[in-house]
Amino acid sequence: MDLSAFSSQFLVGLSRAMILFVVCAGLSFVLGVLRVPNIAHGSLYMIGAFATFTVTKLIAGSAGFWIALIVAPLLVALVSLVAERALFCHLYQREHLMLLLFTFALSLILGDLVKIVWGAEYRSVSPPALLKGTISIFGASLPRYNLFLLIIGPLVAIALWLFTSKTKMGKISRAAAVDREMVGVLGINVSWVFAAAFVIGCYLAGVGGALVAPTASIIIGMDHSLIIEAFLIVTIGGLGNMWGALVGSLIFGVTQSLGVLMWPQFAIVFPYTAVVIVLLLRPKGLLKSVW
């Protein structure tokens, strides 16, 4: 195997892992605080990608993408806030599977709304001028946009870490993840903590959607392929653990892209095999789960 192909494929895998991480960190956050596997997370990611497309169409030039990177996640957060306050918040006392059923129903509704608003055609977004073309790192050529992803991923991780460990809001949400009754006893409105956690998690899905837009074709159904990967990643990382989401994403992204190099036809088998091995060796995930 030739080394530069290997290292460039490795870097591509790493940058794909960064997008997965941003999405999975959001999913994991919601899982940790609300204890709900949010199936609609994928649909929100899809909305983020489509919204990015629309913003870059409306605002020509490089500025479009940078504005989309801010606007699209906010739109997603707004959608999730409405869904949470109007419907979801009345269900927290229910059976676990009913919450799962609710998020599935939500994903069906959001999926069709996307189809109504944007249609079923393929869409694509081109990266801003600054991030076009390729550069070479260690003899391996890498698209500039992927390098950008490699920088953004750790930044999101640091921002999230600062949020959960340094701000009051983040501390409350971590406490709610461990013992929600105690948080309620301390006089904190748990319902609003849940709402905030849900919206923050979904906001990250929107960020992931905006980031993925220039690297993939944007199409109805992109939510399906993503959400299952995301669930597997947060499980092998440790449910509700943000660093676990990072580790899981790296495992998934890198095995996927190296699989392409080793055995292209069965490349998709590799990440699933990795997940199976991790779950058999460490059934509760690699890092500590908050569950």
Added chain:
Amino acid sequence: MFGRMIHSKWFLPAAGILILLLILPLFAPRFYVYILALIYVTSLLAMSLNMVVGHGGMFQFHHGVFYGVGAYTVALMLTKTSMPVSIGFVAGPLVAAITGLIIGWFCVRLTRLYFAMLQISLGSLIWAIVFRWYSFTGGDDGIHGIRMPSFLSSLNSSYYFILIIVVLCLMTMYMIFKSPFGNALQAIRDNAERCEAIGINVRRHQLLGIVIATFFAGAAGVLFVVLERSVFADLLFWVLSLEIFIMCLLGGWFTFLGPVLGTAIILALRTFVGKYTEYWTLILGVILILVIFFLPEGVMGFFQELFKPRTRETAQGGRR
């Protein structure tokens, strides 16, 4: 067991419905016969899932795989080998059950969401292989135009074959549901620790439950091939697994026949609402949310609640 079935108050309505379904193809248009047959096949699949989810309390999130394995087994045997059809029909459920044994053996070691995720990843492995192995399984094109023996050549004869097999399977499932094994499975669902304490081997019961359920899922897969004469990789994709899971929840997962109702509702919606608008899943989503808010025990659970005699015992009969 059969004696109790005949004397039950449900015997007459059930027999009436069965006779109606038997004479239906004589006058109903082809399309409705096809849709009904599809509902039977999918009902059997959803019922088999409910054995593990509703009665067993396990998070069987990738049940569609076993359906697909059954369907692919019979399709490959009929197209690649010259073995008699009957062997293929028996092999489908058997191979599905063996797959269930292997996947289940790993999964019962874990619980709840971890169980679900391990099963999804193992199932997705099988899906990925079927999806990509063009030379053997036809990849994402699938296998089409599978030849059926002459006694299944027309749609009506397939309809009767499917109906008979599904009814037989449902009766067998009912017997399992009411058997000591079925009771033990439900007891494990309600309190695994206590079952362990009174000497029930929890994992072995769960594994046996998975094997039986996957056997019936494989049978449903065979019937799917009988009806459609084709297989495709989407049968093993997790979206289908989620759909049948939803059918169980919608129909009522603590009731025996709830999944049949859930299947009929979802397939009828897709067929008849899908004719008028491509946004039928939007309507399905809204209906699901209404069910969650107003019928938490599912549609069938709601009707059971409505018709059940108001005795002291049932008033306290809260499950879970």
